[in-house]
Amino acid sequence: QLQLQESGPGLVKPSETLSLTCTVSGGSISSSSYFWGWIRQPPGKGLEWIGSIYNSGSTYFNPSLKTRVTISVDTSKNQFSLKLSSVTAADTAVYYCAREDGYNYDYWGQGTLVTVSS
Amino acid sequence: QSALTQPPSASGSPGQSVTISCTGTSSDVGGYNYVSWYQLHPGKAPKLMIYEVSIRPSGVPDRFSGSKSGNTASLTISGLQAEDEADYYCSSYAGSNNFVFGTGTKVTVL
Numbered sequence: 316q317l318q319l320q321e322s323g324p325g326l327v328k329p330s331e332t333l334s335l336t337c338t339v340s341g342g343s344i345s346s347s348s349y350f351w352g353w354i355r356q357p358p359g360k361g362l363e364w365i366g367s368i369y370n371s372g373s374t375y376f377n378p379s380l381k382t383r384v385t386i387s388v389d390t391s392k393n394q395f396s397l398k399l400s401s402v403t404a405a406d407t408a409v410y411y412c413a414r415e416d417g418y419n420y421d422y423w424g425q426g427t428l429v430t431v432s433s
Numbered sequence: 434q435s436a437l438t439q440p441p442s443a444s445g446s447p448g449q450s451v452t453i454s455c456t457g458t459s460s461d462v463g464g465y466n467y468v469s470w471y472q473l474h475p476g477k478a479p480k481l482m483i484y485e486v487s488i489r490p491s492g493v494p495d496r497f498s499g500s501k502s503g504n505t506a507s508l509t510i511s512g513l514q515a516e517d518e519a520d521y522y523c524s525s526y527a528g529s530n531n532f533v534f535g536t537g538t539k540v541t542v543l
Binding site for chain 1: 434437452465467469471476477478479480481484485490505522524531532533534535536537
């Protein structure tokens with residue numbers, strides 16, 4: 316059974332960079348033909364797609380976040396990561412990692428809350 | 434890209450049916466048969482309920498069904514059960530390797 320687990324700091328200061336890692340178990344990122352994505356949900360709001368990455372390193376981003384987002388993959392650790400720069404309070408959210416199977420996300424992590432505050 | 438529009442809430446008694454709409458544009462919902470639906474329970478990993486408009490993944494009860502007409506997709510839960518009480522989000526491919534989610538609907542079982 317594929318499992319995904321987000322990890323990273325739960326508190327980030329304004330203007331700094333948010334960094335999260337998703338560890339995949341029960342399957343190999345490098346041997347599969349899937350994209351791996353990040354989605355977030357601000358408190359009391361809806362889901363927002365952030366972006367995704369293929370094991371080759373090809374990436375796609377939400378146009379509204381594109382200038383601040385970096386997604387990378389480390390196949391040796393079976394992980395992929397998210398960096399979001401110049402964060403503000405508006406970036407406070409539960410961040411989910413997920414496997415992209417075609418045009419949907421079929422496996423998700425439980426999510427991790429990141430709060431942006433000084 | 435703007436979020437897809439869903440009603441904030443929907444409700445029904447056990448055994449009844451509930452239908453949730455998801456309205457987009459010809460650039461997303463209307464342009465592709467790549468609408469999916471997700472169920473969110475607090476503190477749990479989101480669960481894929483429907484993909485490619487109407488396909489149920491293995492393990493999803495057949496009381497969940499999806500459809501699409503024009504720029505609006507719909508999720509119907511037939512024979513509502515207590516465990517179906519959750520938030521539901523639609524999502525659509527929006528072209529150029531972009532995805533957009535809906536505003537979310539809270540389903541309450543009365």
